[in-house]
Amino acid sequence: MNPARPELVPDASQSRAEMETLQREVAAAATFDDDFAFDPAAVSVEGGASLAEERPLVAGVDQAFLDDDRAVSAVVCLRGGEVVERTHAVTDLSIPYVPGLLSFREGGPIIDAFAALEATPDFVVFDGSGRIHFRQAGLATHLGVVLDVPSVGVAKNLLCGRVDGDVDGRPAGWRAPVVADNRVDAPDGTVLGYAYQSRQYDSNPVINPLYISPGHRVSAETTVNLVERLCAGYKLPEPTRLADAYADECKEQA
Numbered sequence: 001m002n003p004a005r006p007e008l009v010p011d012a013s014q015s016r017a018e019m020e021t022l023q024r025e026v027a028a029a030a031t032f033d034d035d036f037a038f039d040p041a042a043v044s045v046e047g048g049a050s051l052a053e054e055r056p057l058v059a060g061v062d063q064a065f066l067d068d069d070r071a072v073s074a075v076v077c078l079r080g081g082e083v084v085e086r087t088h089a090v091t092d093l094s095i096p097y098v099p100g101l102l103s104f105r106e107g108g109p110i111i112d113a114f115a116a117l118e119a120t121p122d123f124v125v126f127d128g129s130g131r132i133h134f135r136q137a138g139l140a141t142h143l144g145v146v147l148d149v150p151s152v153g154v155a156k157n158l159l160c161g162r163v164d165g166d167v168d169g170r171p172a173g174w175r176a177p178v179v180a181d182n183r184v185d186a187p188d189g190t191v192l193g194y195a196y197q198s199r200q201y202d203s204n205p206v207i208n209p210l211y212i213s214p215g216h217r218v219s220a221e222t223t224v225n226l227v228e229r230l231c232a233g234y235k236l237p238e239p240t241r242l243a244d245a246y247a248d249e250c251k252e253q254a
Helices: 016-029 102-115 139-147 220-230 238-253
Strands: 057-065 070-079 082-092 123-127 151-155 175-179 191-196 210-216
Touching: 016 139, 057 102, 057 238, 070 102, 070 238, 082 102, 082 238, 102 139, 123 139, 123 220, 123 238, 139 151, 139 210, 151 220, 191 220, 210 220
Parallel strands: 057 123, 123 151
Antiparallel strands: 057 070, 070 082, 151 210, 175 191, 191 210
């Protein structure tokens, strides 16, 4: 799977000003409305083989780091509960982590992993932010636009924006909008995504919510519904949970 918009591929050699300009171009090219062919109700990580044939192909993306200079980027594709394909790439990292510029550190390695993928996913779940981003172009949006694939970002921490509600101690299934504040290139109050409590456990009452936002070609409301359907008894959606495990497996073998 190769870039559909190669001119928007993140370039780690650019200056910070050039990176931020590119992110604004990505945000302008992104679609934050539903634009996909699959039935959202068919998205699931459950069901037998006969049901799996009717499920969309969902890819999860995550990374592990061999050291400060190299990353393992992993992609795991699921149809229903069945793993259809796994690919990975070991790639040099060009720049350190800078908040808001994650796609320039990790985007190239992830694109290399997608280049090895034979299947074409219907939907991609990234471990990182999408529209919940200073310039509305987090990792999931940047790569979703570059690959032109419906995508969602699932982050463990809130990068920017504000949640309409208290996030502490919420029950499983709770959700609240994340709206733009003065740190975001969007009108104040724009819904960027949602805080979503995927799981809560009696043994550990302090489970933080996920921060879910559109990457590309999916609306904010739909992203939460899709991620809810992909959580199989764990806090994280199954595609990224399996991608995380696969990245660690590849790291041990590297």
